[in-house]
Amino acid sequence: MFVKICGITSEDDALLAVAMGADALGFVFAPSSRQVAAGHVRDIVRRLPPEILTLGVFRDEAPQRVVEQVQTAGLGGAQLHGHETPEDARFVRARVGFLVQAFPAGADALRRSDEWGADVILIDSPTPGSGQVFDWSLAEGAPSGRRILLAGGLTPDNVGDAIARVRPWGVDVSSGVESSPGRKDPRKVRAFVAAAKAAGEDLEHDHAPTGALYDWQEEGG
Numbered sequence: 001m002f003v004k005i006c007g008i009t010s011e012d013d014a015l016l017a018v019a020m021g022a023d024a025l026g027f028v029f030a031p032s033s034r035q036v037a038a039g040h041v042r043d044i045v046r047r048l049p050p051e052i053l054t055l056g057v058f059r060d061e062a063p064q065r066v067v068e069q070v071q072t073a074g075l076g077g078a079q080l081h082g083h084e085t086p087e088d089a090r091f092v093r094a095r096v097g098f099l100v101q102a103f104p105a106g107a108d109a110l111r112r113s114d115e116w117g118a119d120v121i122l123i124d125s126p127t128p129g130s131g132q133v134f135d136w137s138l139a140e141g142a143p144s145g146r147r148i149l150l151a152g153g154l155t156p157d158n159v160g161d162a163i164a165r166v167r168p169w170g171v172d173v174s175s176g177v178e179s180s181p182g183r184k185d186p187r188k189v190r191a192f193v194a195a196a197k198a199a200g201e202d203l204e205h206d207h208a209p210t211g212a213l214y215d216w217q218e219e220g221g
């Protein structure tokens with residue numbers, strides 16, 4: 001189970017999340033209480049192991065500006081979290097090398113998400129970064145055979161149920177592992193990563209493969 005910890009604002013929190021087993025870190029460039037500047041992110045990213053995927057999170061930003069910010073910060077890719085068109089997404093993907101495209105759960109566009117050409121499809125609540133949980137049955141609209149990242153109000157207490165229900169490729173969290181906006185709580189980060197990884201192992205031992213995770217694995221992902 002791939003685990004992304006989002007809304008990182010400090011080197012301490014970045015290193016903490018990595019030490020706890022996170023696979024990816026997100027840095028929010030969109031207006032937010034967690035917003036960070038490219039220069040600050042660059043200083044953090046330099047200290048991280050190269051295998052950690054680092055993503056800049058944007059919302060309705062001009063595609064060329066997304067590319068500039070990702071490159072300035074030395075990030076591994078972009079996460080687009082607004083109303084980007086497939087053309088915007090493909091422009092960014094071609095220039096930054098890795099793209100996560102977010103869709104609100106239940107949105108019609110989710111069924112057409114292949115058009116955005118993203119490496120990973122993120123399913124989130126309609127208000128990103130709010131800690132709001134959505135009805136997980138709405139995630140069923142996602143295309144099969146794709147890497148699905150699930151977000152939206154996940155916490156150490158509910159991430160296991162969410163994984164069992166949605167069967168995603170990975171999970172993404174911000175609010176649910178914070179002590180205050182923009183500050184991570186070490187105990188929550190540890191508990192979240194452990195619960196997500198344990199639930200992922202349970203999925204692997206489950207002999208009734210039906211979800212997107214299994215579709216992707218069967219295709220050799």
Ligand SMILES: O=C(O)c1ccccc1N[C@@H]1O[C@H](COP(=O)(O)O)[C@@H](O)[C@H]1O
Pocket residue numbers: 006007026028030031032033034057058059079081122124128129130131132151152153154172173174175176
């Ligand atoms: O975290 C933010 O402030 C944010 C702002 C704008 C776009 C996306 C943002 N975060 C993304 O929201 C989800 C998780 O939210 P939460 O766990 O419910 O707080 C995740 O995809 C973040 O990358």
